Amino acid sequence: MIPASGSTGTGTQTLTATINPIGSLTAPASANLTSVGTTFQPFTGSFAVTYKARTTPVGGGSITLNVSSDFSPSGGPSAAGGALAYTCSAATLGTACSGSQTASTTVQTPVLTLPASACTGGGGACSSQNPNSVNLSFTLTDSPAYATGTYSAKVTFTISAT
Amino acid sequence: MRRYVTIVACCLLALTGLAQAQNTTSLSVVVGPEAALTVTTGTTNLSTASTTFGNPYTGTTSLTYQVRTTKSTGSGSITLKITTDFSGTGGPSVGTPPSTGDALTYTCTVSTPGTACTGSQTASLTTATAFATFVAGANSTKAGNSASASWSLTDDPVYATGTYAATATFTISAS
Numbered sequence: 001m002i003p004a005s006g007s008t009g010t011g012t013q014t015l016t017a018t019i020n021p022i023g024s025l026t027a028p029a030s031a032n033l034t035s036v037g038t039t040f041q042p043f044t045g046s047f048a049v050t051y052k053a054r055t056t057p058v059g060g061g062s063i064t065l066n067v068s069s070d071f072s073p074s075g076g077p078s079a080a081g082g083a084l085a086y087t088c089s090a091a092t093l094g095t096a097c098s099g100s101q102t103a104s105t106t107v108q109t110p111v112l113t114l115p116a117s118a119c120t121g122g123g124g125a126c127s128s129q130n131p132n133s134v135n136l137s138f139t140l141t142d143s144p145a146y147a148t149g150t151y152s153a154k155v156t157f158t159i160s161a162t
Numbered sequence: 163m164r165r166y167v168t169i170v171a172c173c174l175l176a177l178t179g180l181a182q183a184q185n186t187t188s189l190s191v192v193v194g195p196e197a198a199l200t201v202t203t204g205t206t207n208l209s210t211a212s213t214t215f216g217n218p219y220t221g222t223t224s225l226t227y228q229v230r231t232t233k234s235t236g237s238g239s240i241t242l243k244i245t246t247d248f249s250g251t252g253g254p255s256v257g258t259p260p261s262t263g264d265a266l267t268y269t270c271t272v273s274t275p276g277t278a279c280t281g282s283q284t285a286s287l288t289t290a291t292a293f294a295t296f297v298a299g300a301n302s303t304k305a306g307n308s309a310s311a312s313w314s315l316t317d318d319p320v321y322a323t324g325t326y327a328a329t330a331t332f333t334i335s336a337s
Contacts, residue, residue: 022181033191039198040228043191068186076193084189138189143304144228146193148236156186162179 021059023114023159025051026131033140040144046137049111051159052120052130053093059162061094061114063134067105069154075147080105083141084153093118093132103138108158111136195236197336199227200306208315219315223330226306227276231296231336238296238336240276242268242311244287246329252322254315257287264316266328272309275300282314290333300336 026049033043055061065086067079077083084103088096094114101109112134121130201223208219231238244256244266256266266285270278276294283291294309311330 020181024183025185027185027187030188030190033189035194039196045189047187049185071189071191077191140189140191141304142193142196144196144230144302144306145304146230147299147301148193148195148230148232150190150192152188152190154186154188156184158182158184161181 019054021055021061021161023051023053023061023161025049025063025157025159027155027157031138033138035142040142042139042142044137044139046135048133048135049157050131050133051093051112052132053114053118053159053161054120055114055116055118055161057117060116061118061159061161063094063111063114063157063159064108065103065111065136065155065157066108067103067153068156070105071151071153073149073151076149076151077140077143077146079103079153083143084138085140086136086138088112089135089137091132091134092129093120093127094134096134100139103155111157114161193230195230195232195238195336197227197229197238197334199225199240199332199334201225201332206313208313210317212317215317215319218317219313221313222310223313224308224310225332226308227294227302227334228304228306229275229296229300229302229334229336231298231300233299236296236298236300236337238300238334239292240272240294240309240332240334241290242285242293242330242332243290244285244328245331246327247287248326248328250322250324250326253324253326254318254321256285256328259316259318260320261316261318264318266316267314268311269314270294270309270311273307275302276307276309278309285330293332296336 033045097110119126206221206223208221272278272294279292
């Protein structure tokens with residue numbers, strides 16, 4: 001409403017921002033597992049997963065993986081049968097999984113754990129790297145029972161932060 | 163108004179409770195033909211129960227093989243060759259038998275998916291001889307399948323007494 005005679009008015013607005021825990025990650029669209037040349041030794045392949053994360057002072061987080069689509073076509077390797085394993089290393093934020101992990105088609109298996117108050121980039125209390133990364137090395141059993149051919153599986157990585 | 167505020171508080175809690183994101187990688191592997199074998203008998207002793215030249219020296223060498231041949235178009239084989247003739251002089255010899263008819267021969271026993279050689283084969287110092295064959299799409303078990311060679315060495319009176327040793331090499335291939 002406009003005053004009948006000249007005057008000014010002021011108003012205040014309180015601005016609030018809630019900084020939530022958040023995580024994002026990037027994995028390569030594809031990766032090849034190859035033979036080292038010795039007969040019936042495992043196929044191997046490695047790549048890095050990059051991620052950004054922020055956890056609360058009382059929270060934490062994780063990166064897990066799951067074989068969301070087993071090797072196809074049939075007649076070859078099977079993650080459901082325990083043929084695919086991996087190790088994790090060189091995490092730049094958080095702690096990489098320990099030892100060899102068997103990838104599963106039914107449960108999430110660990111890649112990395114994030115502590116409370118973790119944050120990507122900026123240095124100080126946060127990591128100096130942005131994004132952060134963790135290396136994964138996969139091994140796939142080579143069995144004579146596999147039929148020859150090309151097989152593909154899908155691995156889904158999930159980052160969670162609280 | 164009170165109900166409205168309650169709903170907002172509920173949603174904020176949900177938003178701050180857990181954040182999740184996903185990404186997917188496709189893993190690919192090319193499985194090609196491969197083959198390997200292990201001779202499980204360290205040393206095969208050829209012996210005879212006869213004391214009157216009535217029977218040859220015999221013995222058995224066992225081995226385990228792993229094989230994977232290409233579907234539809236592949237094949238494979240196991241061959242053997244005498245890579246070192248019987249040592250010493252005056253004894254048996256694969257390369258230069260002292261008498262006509264002297265020979266080191268063998269028969270083959272091969273579990274599926276292999277097909278054993280047929281009949282008695284004469285081992286050679288110069289040529290790899292047949293032991294087993296594999297058809298297209300042949301797959302052994304992961305642990306390997308069994309096979310064995312049953313040897314027979316002529317007992318010739320002209321052999322000088324003594325101990326003689328030769329080396330037989332088995333070769334497996336797959337395509």
